[in-house]
Amino acid sequence: MKIALVHAQFETIYPYLDGNGRIGRLLIMALLEYWGLLPEPLMYLSGYLKQHQAEYYRRLSNIRTEGDWESWIDFFLEGVAEAAFNAERSIITIASLISADRRRLLGSSKAGPATYRLFELLPMMPRFAGQTGAQHQFSSRNVAVKALEELGIVLEMTGQKKNRSYSYQSYIELLTR
Incomplete structure (x- = not known):
């Protein structure tokens, strides 16, 4: 009051x-x-x-x-x-989304420790830039991003080969409703 x-x-x-x-x-x-x-x-x-x-x-x-x-x-x-x-x-809706995505991630054979770490950061940084340049082609971060992308958890936003940006789009959509 x-x-x-x-x-x-x-x-x-x-x-x-x-x-x-x-x-x-x-x-x-x-x-x-x-x-x-x-x-x-x-x-x-x-x-x-x-x-x-x-x-x-x-x-x-x-x-x-x-x-x-x-x-x-x-x-x-x-x-x-x-x-x-x-x-x-x-x-509740956001927590349910994160929980469901975490379950999908845990059930994936392609996900490793770097993938889990990156996933846990997504709610704090739902948009992020990927690594650039050939020297990073096989880095653990790229493997993590690729695993999250294959699971449909993150989406690549630029359509480019380099300087790519990613988005935890389903999370962002819930925030902007």
Whole structure:
């Protein structure tokens, strides 16, 4: 509730013509972390506020014109509940994808220790560059990348022979839904 009140106050007094929404939504996430309510910005409340933008503006305006703080807080908390539900669903979906890909990798005879190490890094770097030049043709990293590519876990993005880039595309698609 405090964050709902702080956000409404900020949106009311912020002196600039541009940036109110972005800065105000960033303030929500900063306060969630600062007050120890979330260890990381795992919840995307901005999506809810953008999706219900007309209602969002109406509720903020009603605070100024009618002193209607209660309906603002109700609206904000509905957004928090929906954003939390969506975050939980996304986390479960992403964890399921990684788990299924890990099982495929463990079942592959072509995967070695370098492949497992590279796979475990993919959630932190879902896009990466392959090695370049003939001197790396048989390196363990290239073997690892090739194994992940053959399993359909990573996709080569450039179509080139050198300076190739790869993507853990199914993971990225889940993040950008």
